[in-house]
Amino acid sequence: MGVTLSEAAAKHVAGFIAKRGKGIGIRLGVKTSGCSGMAYKLEFADSSEPDDIVFDSHGLKVLVDPKSLPYLDGTELDFTREGLNEGFKFINPNVKDECGCGESFHV
Amino acid sequence: MALLQLSEPGQSTAPHQHRLAVGIDLGTTNSLVATVRSGMAVVINDELGRSLLPSVVRYPASGPLEVGFSAQSHQSLDPKNTLVSVKRFMGRGLKDIAHIESMPYDFIEAEGMIKLKTAQGVKNPVEVSADILRALRERAELALGGALTGAVITVPAYFDDAQRQATKDAARLAGLSVLRLLNEPTAAAIAYGLDNAAEGIYAVYDLGGGTFDISILKLSKGVFQVLSTGGDSALGGDDFDHRVFCWIGEQAELSPVSLGDARLLQMRAREAKEYLTQHGEAPITAKLSTGEFVDLKLTSEIFTEITRTLVQKTLGPTRKALRDAGLAPEDIKGVVMVGGATRMPQVQHAVEAFFGKEPLNNLDPDKVVALGAAIQANLLAGNRASGDDWLLLDVIPLSLGIETMGGLVEKIIPRNSTIPVARAQEFTTFKDGQTALALQVVQGERELVSDCRSLARFELRGIPPMVAGAARIRVTFQVDADGLLSVTAREQTTGHESRVEVKPSYGLNDDEVTSMLKDGYTHASDDAFRRALREAQVEAQRLVEAVQSALKEDVHLLSTLERVHIDSCLTKLQSVLLGDDRRAIDGALDALSKGTAEFAARRMNQGVRRALAGRKVDEVNL
Secondary structure, eight states, X not given: OOOEXXXXXXXXXXXXXXXXXOOSEEEEEEEEOSTTSEEEEEEEESSOOTXXXXXXXXXXXXXXXXXXXXXXXXXXXXXXXXXXXXXXXXXXXXXXXXXXXXXXEEO | OOOBOOBOTTOOOOTTOOOOEEEEEEOSSEEEEEEEETTEEEEOOOTTSOOOEESEEEOOSSSOOEETHHHHTTTTTSGGGXXXXXXXXXXXXXXXXXXXXXXXXXXXXXXXXXXXXXXXXXXXXXHHHHHHHHHHHHHHHHHHTSOOSEEEEEEOTTOOHHHHHHHHHHHHHTTOOEEEEEEHHHHHHHHHHHHHOOOEEEEEEEEOSSOEEEEEEEEETTEEEEEEEEEETTOSHHHHHHHHHHHHHHHTTOOSOOHHHHXXXXXXXXXXXXXXXXSSEEEEEEEOTTSOEEEEEEEHHHHHHHTHHHHXXXXXXHHHXXXXXXXXXXXXXXXXXXXXXXXXXXXXXXXXXXXXXXXXXXXXXXXXXXXXXXXXXXHHTTOOOTTOOOOEEOBOSSOEEEEEGGGEEEEEEOXXXXXXXXXXXXXXXXXTTOOOEEEEEEESSSSBGGGSEEEEEEEEOOOOOOOTTTOOXXXXXXXXXXXXXXXXXXXXXXXXXXXXXXXXXXXXXXXXHHSOOOOGGGGHHHHHHHHHHHHHHHHHHHHHHHHHHHHHHHGGGSOHHHHHHHHHHHHHHHHHHTSSOHHHHHHHHHHHHHHTHHHHHHHHHHHHHHHHTTOOGGGSOO
């Protein structure tokens, strides 16, 4: 299982990191907040923590902390365009329910 | 579900807590909106993938208002209700605007700012700008999927406070919260500086649709400092169009054309100008409502020739800005080109020749300002990455000073001073026994108070009675990092103090804000003459009062003949005092001062005698 990037997501992540000029990869995580229990965390990663689980997807490092992994296992991060908006989307098989806007979820 | 963006480490936003911020380049001809997505500044396009929004608003007789391309397409059909380049009218009165006779609008001269009559009622430039900003806001909210936290809006570097205030008002009307107004060249520097991390002194040459700005910036270790600015608020790409428009009129031997035709030809002129950027010659064809045909060819040689004076006009302010910064063209490491009009080859060549180096144009000159504004907005909204704590130093766009005798301005903080700044200067009393001093704080480049804008008035009381010129009053101007000005006046012997705080952008009522100071650049020699005249008048007034008070006290020191001579000189000076013949004033002043020299000497001797009378030599402290 683990966490993967779609091809589109990998392409954009690589582009953003190159443009930013630093970073070893990206960090995915969850935190407890939001209207439906959990919220996603999606950040550039400048360093890895000792406990991080590191996945390799399309040559990019995806870091996940051990507490978040159970909620994210099997997730694919995708990049899509919806109208004028474009951005990343978590395709997470663990999610049973999410709030109307989809910014928070629970398992 | 909502789409997420990559955040800086530790900066992930909580759900519904997105700090969506945009940068807006509210241009004369075109406007843009940009934002930072996943650490990258990008311009937000509309549904059809177009980045520019023409700064055109149409208020049709029926139907909703139109903004942008749809409004622009109606320019020649509905010229009266289709408003273009309103940025030129922001905070301006009728007399401030060039080529007003060739504009197809129904202007209404209102107090301070002009208004325009349209089929949907009278609109002022602030409302029209607000409609443009609203369209950009809607585009951004659609693209970002939420309400905006705030926006950074760019303004030309030497927009004065009334024009800046008008821009802020427009943003408020459009439902935008303004994080900061940012000078356009500074925004361009942010876009270049951060993306390319190039240190050194740069010139930003910004030839937009309606304004020309030149700014000298210093970029070092991520710190931006504006060393000097200058420009011409009524020179831009529109003027190049206008030259071509006039050329078409001459070549085609057109009699005065209708409003619709004028607009059509102006559009053809602009198209030809843009076409010449890539091509050697541009065809101009148009069918007028009179049935006349226009069929011309504009070559780039002719175009260069008819616009040569316009290009030259940009170099004057450029030299001045360099002089203000104490630099020569060879000190400039690079020249940043901003504004669509800098695409014109003759402009590129002129700039290259002036600075002796090829100008930088690796970012799109139309987008660079919006991108820089977006980066700044992103930071101000709190989406700051650690280690990204660069500082932006701003400058005072117009000099600050106080009124002195005769309605003259004494500048205390010169324009282009970086803030925060504090400057002090000593003043004195003008009349014997004067116990209070009224201070008027003014802003502007002109020499007379009446031509500058008054920011505040306050009084210093409790000055001990002394002879004129003996009191020492220290006036301190302090501008903090937020642009807040405080002025303190302190009488040095007693320590009496009085102060006032002014927020140049807010401390004024609307009438004062809109009653604009005029452009100081075009009035320099006129002002110098008026200043000299006013100085002579003040000096004459001072002498008249001194002689009158001396006569009251010591008239016994004069013979009748001497008295008659002094009186006649005095009358002569008083009669020319209020006129505007400076030579007459100087002459009469000279005559009176010569005529009273002997009298003054006798008074001095009498004073010394009195002081020494009945005292031994060793008691007198020499």
